Amino acid sequence: MxxxxxxxxxxxxxxxxxxxxxxxxxxxxxxxxxxxxxxxxxxxxxxxxxxxxxxxxxxxxxxxxxxxxxxxxxxxxxxxxxxxxxxxxxxxxxxxxxxxxxxxxxxxxxxxxxxxxxxGLRRPRNRRRDAIGGYTFEPATFAVSFREVTVTLTPKEFRLALLLFNNLARPVSRAHILETVWARRRDAKSRTIDTHASRVRSKLQLRPELGYTLSPVYGYGYQLDAIPPETLTGGN
The missing domain is CATH 3.40.50.2300 (Response regulator)
Structure with a gap:
């Protein structure tokens, strides 16, 4: 929520x-x-x-x-x-x-x-999208739009990406990812999360030169960070 x-x-x-x-x-x-x-x-x-x-x-x-x-x-x-x-x-x-x-x-x-x-938290039709940090999430189609590009994710990739963006600059535990993305299935293997994180990083172009880093947090989970524009431009 x-x-x-x-x-x-x-x-x-x-x-x-x-x-x-x-x-x-x-x-x-x-x-x-x-x-x-x-x-x-x-x-x-x-x-x-x-x-x-x-x-x-x-x-x-x-x-x-x-x-x-x-x-x-x-x-x-x-x-x-x-x-x-x-x-x-x-x-x-x-x-x-x-x-x-x-x-x-x-x-x-x-x-x-x-x-x-x-x-009941039923969103009206015109409020079913989330716009966060330059990325727009469309739950109905699992599409994400950014920098004039639109990509379609799998349902689990979409839920993982939205979870990470909703927790920008905060670590998200593997347990919380499993509960949110895999509907509390504890039998999902750790490498499954890693595979999905890698796909999200690639499809959404979460790279330092484009303003974002998606990093594993050792022994815990993953963290998505936004890089300040002045850092990208070298402070000029």
Missing amino acids: RIALIEPDLQHAKLVDRLIFAGGHVCQHFTTSATFLQRATDEFFDLLITESWAGDHCAEDVIPRARSILPGLPVMMLITAPRECQIVAALHAGADDCLSKPVRGPEMLARVEALQRRA
């Missing part, structure tokens, strides 16, 4: 991000609602978690704007030491749930899963 987090507090954002990642989800952090709303016009998110003060606007004002872009978007609001009147106001403003800040890991993940079940 792709989760957007609006949290001006960077330390608390790191905590939430680690918990969401541990729960098997992907977190995209924003410090203001404006940056989130701009990204939401191009990318789909399954859930919005927002601080009551979203960096530039109150969450009560952000919720309707977010749902005008992503209809039906589930929203969880973070409130520091919430009083009953604050919780009631948040729910009346459109929040689906409220959570006390700082968050507690098991409770937050349980509430995220509950919202996931209630929402």
Whole structure:
């Protein structure tokens, strides 16, 4: 599940991000609602978690704007030491749930899963594509478009590529890859993952000179990294 987090507090954002990642989800952090709303016009998110003060606007004002872009978007609001009147106001403003800040890991993940079940997470037809780092993923056809090129992947290659891009700059364990790509089949051999990673690297041209590196993490899994443009140009 792709989760957007609006949290001006960077330390608390790191905590939430680690918990969401541990729960098997992907977190995209924003410090203001404006940056989130701009990204939401191009990318789909399954859930919005927002601080009551979203960096530039109150969450009560952000919720309707977010749902005008992503209809039906589930929203969880973070409130520091919430009083009953604050919780009631948040729910009346459109929040689906409220959570006390700082968050507690098991409770937050349980509430995220509950919202996931209630929402059903059915993407509208015009939101079935993911655009990440210059690559556009089309689940209906397993096609990926980048730099005016479109390639078709196998279903497992597609799921692996999307998993890696959703976790850009973070290592993804072999166990998580097996659960996500091979539907929890533990009998898939290690070299099978290596073969698919090699094919994804080749088909999507994940090479340093083109801005990406896909590297094995010894004893753990794989990591996809984007190379800053200034590095590619030698800083000129």
